[in-house]
Amino acid sequence: MIGAKLGAGREADVYEWDDSTVVKLYRAGFLGHRAEALALAKLDGRGVAPKLVDAVECDGRTGLVLERLGGADMLSLLQRQPWRVLGLARALADAHLAVHEAPAPGDLPELRQVLASRIADAVLPSHLRDYALRVLDALPDGDRLCHGDYHPGNVLVAADRVAVIDWPNAARGVPEADHARTLLLLRWTDPQPGTPLVSRPLITAGRSMFAHRYARAYRDRSLRRLRQPASWLVVQAAARLAEGIEVEQNTLIGFLDRTHQRPER
Numbered sequence: 567m568i569g570a571k572l573g574a575g576r577e578a579d580v581y582e583w584d585d586s587t588v589v590k591l592y593r594a595g596f597l598g599h600r601a602e603a604l605a606l607a608k609l610d611g612r613g614v615a616p617k618l619v620d621a622v623e624c625d626g627r628t629g630l631v632l633e634r635l636g637g638a639d640m641l642s643l644l645q646r647q648p649w650r651v652l653g654l655a656r657a658l659a660d661a662h663l664a665v666h667e668a669p670a671p672g673d674l675p676e677l678r679q680v681l682a683s684r685i686a687d688a689v690l691p692s693h694l695r696d697y698a699l700r701v702l703d704a705l706p707d708g709d710r711l712c713h714g715d716y717h718p719g720n721v722l723v724a725a726d727r728v729a730v731i732d733w734p735n736a737a738r739g740v741p742e743a744d745h746a747r748t749l750l751l752l753r754w755t756d757p758q759p760g761t762p763l764v765s766r767p768l769i770t771a772g773r774s775m776f777a778h779r780y781a782r783a784y785r786d787r788s789l790r791r792l793r794q795p796a797s798w799l800v801v802q803a804a805a806r807l808a809e810g811i812e813v814e815q816n817t818l819i820g821f822l823d824r825t826h827q828r829p830e831r
């Protein structure tokens with residue numbers, strides 16, 4: 567019944583299922599399908615995510631059967647068609663704003679709590695951990711649907727539709743929190759390992775422009791003023807350190823250090 571493999575990640579593999587669907591098969595022991603199913607059910611009818619068609623069991627693994635989307639993911643489009651950078655940055659912002667219009671299902675975890683436990687686990691000097699937790703303490707809970715890992719690799723772009731996939735980190739929170747993680751990923755995470763060295767600076771330049779355009783489009787097209795975006799960036803940078811990505815550590819700790827030393831205004 568299962569067809570060709572379309573993708574493989576840490577938590578799950580994605581396969582063709584029938585002509586109009588794919589199945590995302592979670593590895594045994596990974597429970598991200600719960601949050602993914604809740605988020606997709608909530609987004610049903612909004613057009614911004616694939617429809618959740620069914621949940622199945624396959625060899626002891628949970629599979630989510632999803633509407634099959636056409637097009638390519640935005641990350642590979644940016645690599646193949648770099649001249650589309652401005653339009654794609656705007657599309658990334660628009661789809662993110664559309665997600666944040668949805669109220670979060672009550673059963674999703676609170677994003678502030680998720681972030682607090684990541685910061686507790688992160689490898690960072692204790693004064694910076696305390697600083698990040700203090701900043702988080704002063705930030706609000708929210709009731710919006712947050713994706714939790716929103717970046718161009720998780721956005722599929724077809725001629726007539728932009729759709730957001732990969733929801734195991736979905737949570738309840740304020741949009742600014744989710745937006746800050748995207749900015750952090752766009753600005754500071756390293757180019758893919760294996761990228762030839764000469765093209766790295768180009769990628770970095772392209773990235774910073776893409777990040778800037780996404781940030782501007784998100785801010786300008788949001789119906790309300792963004793609250794405390796800089797504080798959310800501090801919290802997300804500290805939480806990211808829990809993912810243990812060695813090449814990012816100096817950049818993230820350097821950012822936290824500079825922000826920590828800046829006098830309060």
Ligand SMILES: Nc1ncnc2c1ncn2[C@@H]1O[C@H](COP(=O)(O)OP(=O)(O)O)[C@@H](O)[C@H]1O
Pocket residue numbers: 572573574575576577578579580588590616632633634635636639719720731732733
């Ligand atoms: N609904 C879908 N329709 C078509 N392709 C999909 C769909 N969902 C996922 N894919 C494919 O599978 C890949 C991985 O899916 P994703 O949900 O991002 O999981 P992960 O990043 O954990 O591997 C995507 O990049 C895409 O190529």
Ligand SMILES: [Mg+2]
Pocket residue numbers: 575719720731732
């Ligand atoms: Mg993904």
